[in-house]
Amino acid sequence: MEPNRTNVIRFASSMYSYTINVEKIHNALNCLEIELPSWGFANTGTRFGKFLQPAAASTIEEKFSDAAQVHNLTGVCPTVALHVLWDLPYGVGSVPDVKKLSAQFGVRPGSINPNVFQDQIYKHGSLGNPDPCVRKAALAHLQDSAEIAAGVGSRDISLWFTDGSNYPGTANMRQRRKWFSEGLGKLHDHLAPDQRMLIEYKPFEPAFYHTDIADWGMALLLARDAGPKARVLVDTGHHYQAQNIEQIVSWLLDEDMLGGFHFNDRRYADDDLTMGSIDPYQVFRIFHEIRHFEWETGKRADIAYMVDQSHNLKAKIEAMIQTVTTAQELYAKAALVDHERLAEYQRRSELIDAETCLKEAFSTDVRPAIREWARSRGLPEDPMKAFRESGYLDRITTERRERNAAAVTSYA
Ligand code: LRH
Ligand code: MN
Numbered sequence: 001m002e003p004n005r006t007n008v009i010r011f012a013s014s015m016y017s018y019t020i021n022v023e024k025i026h027n028a029l030n031c032l033e034i035e036l037p038s039w040g041f042a043n044t045g046t047r048f049g050k051f052l053q054p055a056a057a058s059t060i061e062e063k064f065s066d067a068a069q070v071h072n073l074t075g076v077c078p079t080v081a082l083h084v085l086w087d088l089p090y091g092v093g094s095v096p097d098v099k100k101l102s103a104q105f106g107v108r109p110g111s112i113n114p115n116v117f118q119d120q121i122y123k124h125g126s127l128g129n130p131d132p133c134v135r136k137a138a139l140a141h142l143q144d145s146a147e148i149a150a151g152v153g154s155r156d157i158s159l160w161f162t163d164g165s166n167y168p169g170t171a172n173m174r175q176r177r178k179w180f181s182e183g184l185g186k187l188h189d190h191l192a193p194d195q196r197m198l199i200e201y202k203p204f205e206p207a208f209y210h211t212d213i214a215d216w217g218m219a220l221l222l223a224r225d226a227g228p229k230a231r232v233l234v235d236t237g238h239h240y241q242a243q244n245i246e247q248i249v250s251w252l253l254d255e256d257m258l259g260g261f262h263f264n265d266r267r268y269a270d271d272d273l274t275m276g277s278i279d280p281y282q283v284f285r286i287f288h289e290i291r292h293f294e295w296e297t298g299k300r301a302d303i304a305y306m307v308d309q310s311h312n313l314k315a316k317i318e319a320m321i322q323t324v325t326t327a328q329e330l331y332a333k334a335a336l337v338d339h340e341r342l343a344e345y346q347r348r349s350e351l352i353d354a355e356t357c358l359k360e361a362f363s364t365d366v367r368p369a370i371r372e373w374a375r376s377r378g379l380p381e382d383p384m385k386a387f388r389e390s391g392y393l394d395r396i397t398t399e400r401r402e403r404n405a406a407a408v409t410s411y412a
Helices: 022-030 060-074 091-105 132-152 173-190 216-226 245-254 280-297 316-335 339-347 351-362 367-376 383-390 392-405
Strands: 008-012 017-021 079-083 108-113 156-160 196-200 230-235 258-263 304-307
Touching: 017 022, 022 316, 022 367, 060 079, 060 091, 060 316, 060 383, 060 392, 091 108, 091 132, 108 132, 108 304, 132 156, 132 173, 156 230, 156 258, 173 196, 173 216, 196 216, 196 258, 216 230, 216 245, 230 245, 245 258, 245 280, 280 316, 280 339, 280 351, 304 316, 316 351, 316 367, 316 383, 339 351, 383 392
Parallel strands: 079 108, 108 156, 156 196, 196 230, 230 258, 258 304
Antiparallel strands: 008 017
16 A cells, blocks of 8 residues: 555654554554453452452453443453353353343453363362363363353353472373363364364463463464364463563464464563563564564454453553553554565565564554544543543442452452
8 A cells, every 4th residue: 555645654764764654553453352351350369468449340240341441442342251150150041141231331242261270179180180070070161161152152262271280290291181182172072163262371370380281382282182163372471481472473373273362461470460561562573473474374363362461459440441552552563564675674684674674663653543543433532531531430439349348358
């Protein structure tokens, strides 16, 4: 698309003159949807305690209400991820309530997250547990979750397992892999034709010696074994410090096995901090690998962009708005990379110029173009300011303060 006066802003620097292609930014924003986690609105903590927020959501109605606030202010969060035990206490029986709330608040149920880690029976694992009765119970919950997903119209069943061990010699890791393969295969066969199962890996926590699905390779092999409706889910917080996450993303894209992301940020381990708060360039590099793949292949990657954070200190709804606007900014910057020019520099191993293609895009201030995009969609230019002026926070604080004050805070 030839830049003309209307869709570009010209910039001339000593080394380079470049234009901001506003249309490219708007097109990118038009196709970016970000799924919010219901649990991101609830009072959560660490093992050392939980600091209660009077406005926190605890009922599924309140979580839909808060998610709808973020969607109405940003226009890009039409779905909310649900965690079965936390949001659907009656399992399939909770489906009618969820559908009613979805209609009431204009936000659809997103990925369905089974929970085979909280119940006491899962002490030694779920699908990987040496006790066949426990494996059977876990599979039943996973299959129920697939039915819940079908009932509420969700496509993705998002799977995370705490299975593993804390001490060497206490688990047969090869045997447990076989049990996982067996269980995931049975779940796969239980899925509806349009459903997907996303397998999330995590190197450690709560298991501290081995985790059965510890990295992308293990998740990929298990997904392959399970069948064509299985994909890998990349939680950005589930990597060792020095791991190159965007390389993992590029391989999963190449294998057509990348199903989705849980975005958050971290300084040390699975800190679940707000996206882009510690290393925004990391998120940019991930978005760049996806956009470059889509440019090269001419096909849109079928990825679920989801947030998975627990806001232990920040005000929860504001932290979610901050996360979504940060994701939009970093995605818009990645959309500005000149793929032709980059491919040419890569082909010629022009290192400085190739790197500068990314740096130029990353250092571009896309906020004016995003404000223009928001205006064009009848959305507030500054969602955070609009939220603070809406009075919503005061209203829910009054409604929820008493109930939240009574909640348990201590770990033990
Ligand atoms: C595990 C995890 C998983 C969720 C949980 C809330 O660390 O990332 O995706 O189920 O957080
Ligand atoms: Mn996650």
